[in-house]
Amino acid sequence: xxxxxxxxxxxxxxxxxxxxxxxxxxxxxxxxxxxxxxxxxxxxxxxxxxxxxxxxxxxxxxxxxxxxxxxxxxxxxxxxxxxxxxxxxxxxxxxxxxxxxxxxxxxxxxxxxxxxxxxxxxxxxxxxxxxxxxxxxxxxxxxxxxxxxxxxxxxxxxxxxxxxxxxxxxxxxxxxxxxxxxxxxxxxxxxxxxxxxxxxxxxxxxxxxxxxxxxxxxxxxxxxxxxxxxxxxxxxxxxxxxxxxxxxxxxxxxxxxxxxxxxxxxxxxxxxxxxxxxxxxxxxxxxxxxxxxxxxxxxxxxxxxxxxxxxxxxxxxxxxxxxxxxxxxxxxxxxxxxxxxxxxxxxxxxxxxxxxxxxxxxxxxxxxxxxxxxxxxxxxxxxxxxxx
Numbered sequence: 001x002x003x004x005x006x007x008x009x010x011x012x013x014x015x016x017x018x019x020x021x022x023x024x025x026x027x028x029x030x031x032x033x034x035x036x037x038x039x040x041x042x043x044x045x046x047x048x049x050x051x052x053x054x055x056x057x058x059x060x061x062x063x064x065x066x067x068x069x070x071x072x073x074x075x076x077x078x079x080x081x082x083x084x085x086x087x088x089x090x091x092x093x094x095x096x097x098x099x100x101x102x103x104x105x106x107x108x109x110x111x112x113x114x115x116x117x118x119x120x121x122x123x124x125x126x127x128x129x130x131x132x133x134x135x136x137x138x139x140x141x142x143x144x145x146x147x148x149x150x151x152x153x154x155x156x157x158x159x160x161x162x163x164x165x166x167x168x169x170x171x172x173x174x175x176x177x178x179x180x181x182x183x184x185x186x187x188x189x190x191x192x193x194x195x196x197x198x199x200x201x202x203x204x205x206x207x208x209x210x211x212x213x214x215x216x217x218x219x220x221x222x223x224x225x226x227x228x229x230x231x232x233x234x235x236x237x238x239x240x241x242x243x244x245x246x247x248x249x250x251x252x253x254x255x256x257x258x259x260x261x262x263x264x265x266x267x268x269x270x271x272x273x274x275x276x277x278x279x280x281x282x283x284x285x286x287x288x289x290x291x292x293x294x295x296x297x298x299x300x301x302x303x304x305x306x307x308x309x310x311x312x313x314x315x316x317x318x319x320x321x322x323x324x325x326x327x328x329x330x331x332x333x334x335x336x337x338x339x340x341x342x343x344x345x346x347x348x349x350x351x352x353x354x355x356x357x358x359x360x361x362x363x364x365x366x367x368x369x370x371x372x373x374x375x376x377x378x379x380x381x382x383x384x385x386x387x388x
Contacts, residue, residue, distance in 0.1 A: 032105070070130075078095070107380065173317065177301065190253050205284065
C-alpha cells in the first residue's frame with residue numbers, strides 16, 4: 001500500500017531541514033524553540049513557552065467537549081559532529097540531529113497543520129496538547145516539564161509519541177506490545193590502589209589490572225547470572241587511568257551504562273556489580289567505590305493504546321506495514337509521560353525502501369527518508385481524529 005505525499009510535503013521537508021541545519025543540545029534549544037513558536041503563531045495555535053527550560057506546550061481546542069490527547073516531540077540534538085556532505089547538514093560544530101528529533105518536531109507541527117486544515121476546531125472533540133520537550137538525550141526533559149506543575153490541571157486521556165526507526169523502511173511502523181524501551185542507569189567505579197614506578201610493580205597496587213579484571217567479570221553477569229530470557233546490557237564506555245607509560249597510577253575510573261527491562265532484574269544486577277567490586281577489593285588489595293546514577297525508567301506502552309495504534313496504522317498504511325516489535329535496550333524519557341498518563345510510542349520506519357540498513361541512530365552519518373514525515377503526520381492525525 002503506497003502512501004501519497006501530503007499536499008504540504010515540501011513544507012514538511014523545508015521545516016525538517018531547517019531544524020537539521022540548526023541543531024541545539026539539551027536545554028540550549030533556544031533557536032529551535034523560537035522556530036517552533038513561529039510556526040505555531042502562523043497556525044494560530046495558543047502556546048506556553050519556557051516549560052522545564054526550553055519546552056513548549058501548545059493547545060488546540062475544539063468547540064465540542066471530548067478527550068484530552070497529547071502528542072510529544074523531543075527537540076534536542078546530540079553532541080556529535082555530522083560527517084555527511086548533505087546540503088542540509090548541520091552548520092553547528094559539535095551538534096547534530098542524529099536521532100531524528102528534527103523529524104519528530106516536524107511531524108508534530110505537521111499533525112497540527114493537517115488537523116487545522118481538516119477543520120478540527122469545529123469538527124473535532126476535546127483538546128490536543130502538543131508537547132515540544134527539551135533534553136531527551138540524557139537530560140530528562142520530560143521529567144523537568146512534568147515537575148514544573150504545568151500539566152497539573154490537565155486530565156490527559158492518552159499521550160502519543162513517535163520515534164524514527166531506521167531498522168525498517170519508510171512506509172512501515174513498529175510498536176512494542178509491552179515494554180518499549182529499557183531502564184537506564186549509569187555507574188561509576190573508582191578503584192584506588194598504590195602508585196609507583198612501572199618497573200617496580202611489586203611495590204605498588206595496580207588499579208589498572210584490578211579494573212581490567214572487574215571489567216571482564218562484569219560481562220559474566222549477563223551470560224551467567226541473569227536468566228537467559230531477561231534482556232540486560234552492561235557497557236563500560238570509559239576506562240580512564242594513568243598519566244605516563246612507566247608509572248603505575250593511584251586510581252582507575254570505569255564509567256558505564258546498565259540497561260534492564262524489569263525492576264527486579266535492575267536491582268539484582270546492581271547488587272551483583274557491587275559484590276564483584278567487593279571481590280576485586282579482596283583479591284587485588286584495592287578499594288572500590290561504586291556510584292550508581294539513576295537514569296530513565298522503562299517505557300511501558302499502554303496495552304489498549306497499542307491495539308488502537310496498530311488499528312490506526314493498518315488503516316493508514318495497510319496490514320503488511322504494521323509490525324509488533326520487541327523492546328529496545330535504548331532508553332527513552334517519554335517513559336515519564338507514560339508513567340503519568342496512558343501512553344504509546346510508535347516507531348516510524350525511515351530507511352529508504354529497497355536499501356539495506358547502513359547507519360543507525362546516533363551515527364554521525366544518520367539521515368532518513370523524508371517520506372517518513374508524511375507517514376507520521378497521517379498516522380497521528382488518524383489516531384487523534386478517531387480516538388474514543
